[in-house]
Amino acid sequence: SKLLEIRDLKVKYGNIEALHGVSLYVDKGEIVTLIGANGAGKSTTLMSISRLPPPEAPKVIEGDILYDGQSLLDWVPDKIVADLHLALVPEGRRIFGNLSVEENLRLATYARKDTPTDVERDYKRVYSLFPRLHERRKQQSESLSGGEQQMLAVGRALMSGCTFIMLDEPSMGLAPLLMYDMFRALKELNREGMTILLIEQNANLALKFADRGYVIDTGEIVAQGPSDQLMDDP
Ligand code: ADP
Ligand code: ADP
Numbered sequence: 507s508k509l510l511e512i513r514d515l516k517v518k519y520g521n522i523e524a525l526h527g528v529s530l531y532v533d534k535g536e537i538v539t540l541i542g543a544n545g546a547g548k549s550t551t552l553m554s555i556s557r558l559p560p561p562e563a564p565k566v567i568e569g570d571i572l573y574d575g576q577s578l579l580d581w582v583p584d585k586i587v588a589d590l591h592l593a594l595v596p597e598g599r600r601i602f603g604n605l606s607v608e609e610n611l612r613l614a615t616y617a618r619k620d621t622p623t624d625v626e627r628d629y630k631r632v633y634s635l636f637p638r639l640h641e642r643r644k645q646q647s648e649s650l651s652g653g654e655q656q657m658l659a660v661g662r663a664l665m666s667g668c669t670f671i672m673l674d675e676p677s678m679g680l681a682p683l684l685m686y687d688m689f690r691a692l693k694e695l696n697r698e699g700m701t702i703l704l705i706e707q708n709a710n711l712a713l714k715f716a717d718r719g720y721v722i723d724t725g726e727i728v729a730q731g732p733s734d735q736l737m738d739d740p
Pocket of ligand 1: 543
């Protein structure tokens with residue numbers, strides 16, 4: 507069943523149209539990737555769904571974004587996370603550098619409505635998926651490596667209690683070994699039921715990981731299908 511469905515989405519920044527009618531869907535439990543060159547419209551698509559960050563939010567002109575059958579267009583970003591359990595890990599690892607790893611994770615739980623037991627279970631899950639974060643839990647976050655900060659950004663999304671996670675270029679700037687750890691952790695989450703929408707410039711990496719993909723070029727979807735069919739050189 508379609509968990510997320512984007513229908514013929516047109517989006518503008520001021521007078522400039524950045525998306526010219528994008529349609530895509532993600533089924534519950536799937537890993538879907540949206541790939542394309544820099545400037546193609548990948549981040550704009552994700553920001554239209556989550557409307558984060560508010561000051562730069564692109565404006566939806568036409569089309570609709572449905573989540574679990576209801577339109578997302580009237581929802582505010584905080585509600586999308588707290589009530590719909592949909593989280594975005596934006597590009598640039600938005601974490602609080604002056605706070606510890608532990609404090610960053612704790613802050614991400616503020617809007618949760620479920621029980622302390624659920625929250626406790628998610629701490630354990632984050633630390634077991636990313637043992638490096640557990641080792642460094644008392645450290646100030648800005649002292650972590652870039653890759654560890656990216657893991658923390660994903661950890662924060664998990665601590666928000668999400669069941670659908672959207673990631674904007676999680677491989678960006680990661681050393682190969684950390685990249686492997688990151689994608690292995692995401693696969694593990696998916697096996698436990700997490701639905702994933704991944705944005706990547708690194709198409710090969712993304713298609714190896716995803717079930718299905720969409721290729722976007724200058725604001726339009728130009729190809730779509732199962733990952734093995736989209737790979738140039740499978
Ligand atoms: P990608 O994520 O694929 O690199 P973006 O979604 O960031 O692409 O950008 C799509 C298009 O929208 C580009 O032409 C980009 O210059 C433009 N764009 C992105 N953000 C803004 C913004 N805040 N204001 C104006 N134009 C923007
Ligand atoms: P991305 O891969 O996210 O598109 P960019 O380097 O293109 O990264 O953009 C960095 C930031 O600048 C983003 O937050 C984006 O919204 C904004 N941005 C991108 N293009 C433009 C633009 N043409 N005018 C204004 N802001 C832009």
